[in-house]
Amino acid sequence: MRRSTLLACCVVAVSAASGAYSQSRGPVNAVLYEGGRLIIGDGTVIDSGAFVVENGRIGAVGPRSAVTPPDSAARVDLTGKTVMPSMINAHVHIGYEGYTSWGAQNYTPQNVLDHLQREAFYGVGATTSVGSSPTDQSLQFERDQRAGKFPPASRFFFMPGMAPPNGGPDAVLLKGTTALHAVNEVSTAQEARAAIRTMAGKGIRNVKIWVDDRRGSYPKMTPDVYNAVIDEAHKHQMVVHAHATTLPDQKAVVGAGVDVLVHMVQGEKLDDEYLAILREKKPYWATVIGLGDRSEVCDNDPFVDQSLPPKVSAAIRATVEARPLAPSCGPPGPNAPTREAMLANNFPKMIAAGVRLVLGTDAGIHAGHTFGIADHHELARWVQLGLTPSQAIVAATRTPAELLGIKDMGTLATGKSADFLVLNANPLENIRNTRQIASVYLRGTRLDRDALILAWKKAD
Ligand SMILES: [Zn+2]
Numbered sequence: 001m002r003r004s005t006l007l008a009c010c011v012v013a014v015s016a017a018s019g020a021y022s023q024s025r026g027p028v029n030a031v032l033y034e035g036g037r038l039i040i041g042d043g044t045v046i047d048s049g050a051f052v053v054e055n056g057r058i059g060a061v062g063p064r065s066a067v068t069p070p071d072s073a074a075r076v077d078l079t080g081k082t083v084m085p086s087m088i089n090a091h092v093h094i095g096y097e098g099y100t101s102w103g104a105q106n107y108t109p110q111n112v113l114d115h116l117q118r119e120a121f122y123g124v125g126a127t128t129s130v131g132s133s134p135t136d137q138s139l140q141f142e143r144d145q146r147a148g149k150f151p152p153a154s155r156f157f158f159m160p161g162m163a164p165p166n167g168g169p170d171a172v173l174l175k176g177t178t179a180l181h182a183v184n185e186v187s188t189a190q191e192a193r194a195a196i197r198t199m200a201g202k203g204i205r206n207v208k209i210w211v212d213d214r215r216g217s218y219p220k221m222t223p224d225v226y227n228a229v230i231d232e233a234h235k236h237q238m239v240v241h242a243h244a245t246t247l248p249d250q251k252a253v254v255g256a257g258v259d260v261l262v263h264m265v266q267g268e269k270l271d272d273e274y275l276a277i278l279r280e281k282k283p284y285w286a287t288v289i290g291l292g293d294r295s296e297v298c299d300n301d302p303f304v305d306q307s308l309p310p311k312v313s314a315a316i317r318a319t320v321e322a323r324p325l326a327p328s329c330g331p332p333g334p335n336a337p338t339r340e341a342m343l344a345n346n347f348p349k350m351i352a353a354g355v356r357l358v359l360g361t362d363a364g365i366h367a368g369h370t371f372g373i374a375d376h377h378e379l380a381r382w383v384q385l386g387l388t389p390s391q392a393i394v395a396a397t398r399t400p401a402e403l404l405g406i407k408d409m410g411t412l413a414t415g416k417s418a419d420f421l422v423l424n425a426n427p428l429e430n431i432r433n434t435r436q437i438a439s440v441y442l443r444g445t446r447l448d449r450d451a452l453i454l455a456w457k458k459a460d
Pocket residue numbers: 091092093130362365
């Protein structure tokens with residue numbers, strides 16, 4: 001009580017002194033969020049901060065004592081809470097997951113929206129579908145969402161895929177992308193350049209290539225083709241994301257100037273030659289470590305059960321195939337110890353070499369690899385592998401915003417869209433506290449998470 005009286009006194013005094021709002025009342029829709037710990041998203045923290053949200057944007061932000069709200073501002077007391085920017089996922093495969101089925105038949109604007117709502121529910125403000133979404137439908141969805149046609153959800157971004165004929169996505173995803181003609185099949189440098197020019201003409205900023213041969217079972221993208229992709233894309237200020245999982249492939253594509261690496265080398269230790277290339281090129285890197293790991297479903301984590309249909313979690317819990325080959329609660333698969341050892345060896349080396357880590361999860365790639373939960377799982381894996389929680393949060397906020405050119409997201413800063421999470425506990429103390437979500441705000445509006453839970457329960 002005493003505190004609020006004091007505050008009222010001081011805010012009036014400061015407001016009058018500043019002059020900014022002393023002559024007229026500020027806009028009625030301004031809200032002051034005060035008293036919370038602010039994780040800015042650039043590695044800095046304000047322990048007792050405040051920020052103003054007006055018309056969906058962040059206004060003044062800083063230590064509580066330094067922020068002057070408009071006179072008319074409503075106030076939200078966030079004492080004891082932590083605020084961080086909403087996350088940005090740079091790598092999912094949206095549209096195919098239907099919870100009781102998976103495939104191209106599920107790919108509708110409604111289902112894309114459902115996946116974006118699930119991402120938003122878990123605090124992800126922007127979500128990027130990579131290489132598996134059909135171009136014209138996706139451009140239409142982006143336009144419709146920007147025009148306000150859909151209810152609040154994670155902002156949708158996408159990029160077309162490019163692969164050799166019959167190459168590219170794994171056997172499961174390939175069934176979906178083939179049916180929707182989502183991947184541009186190119187055999188020659190000339191075809192690759194033409195495809196990039198078509199994308200650039202449509203205003204597309206990113207492209208995904210697959211260079212993998214999936215242990216000899218797929219055609220491989222040849223160096224002349226990916227060199228042409230990279231060269232032509234860079235001429236059009238486009239960004240190239242490359243799926244590459246072996247050391248020779250990663251060396252080749254990073255050396256060739258690819259902007260974003262997807263996946264990590266899991267079968268062998270990185271060598272000095274590669275680390276030198278990484279230090280020189282400093283690519284962005286979406287690790288997607290958590291792909292296939294259902295441990296949180298298996299452990300009956302209530303955080304997962306909020307959005308996952310009970311039938312789906314029950315099916316995963318009943319499956320005992322070896323992980324991580326399938327969504328399963330079976331024992332770790334035969335390759336798991338090697339994979340873990342390689343992660344522990346290679347991840348810190350990649351970070352030390354200066355790669356720019358970004359959040360990506362591969363959610364939606366197969367049935368049961370569900371949206372939103374995986375983002376928090378990925379952050380926790382990074383911290384397990386040696387990142388600080390602060391570094392993990394930057395890699396989930398500012399860095400992907402920078403990579404994807406989302407200028408109004410990524411940090412809590414004046415002028416940015418008011419997309420943020422309010423947490424009940426401090427993730428800088430324990431990264432698992434990103435799951436302690438009190439509320440999610442998108443463009444300054446609180447997301448009705450209870451209504452989403454209700455709708456998902458009804459649909460089940
Ligand atoms: Zn992927």
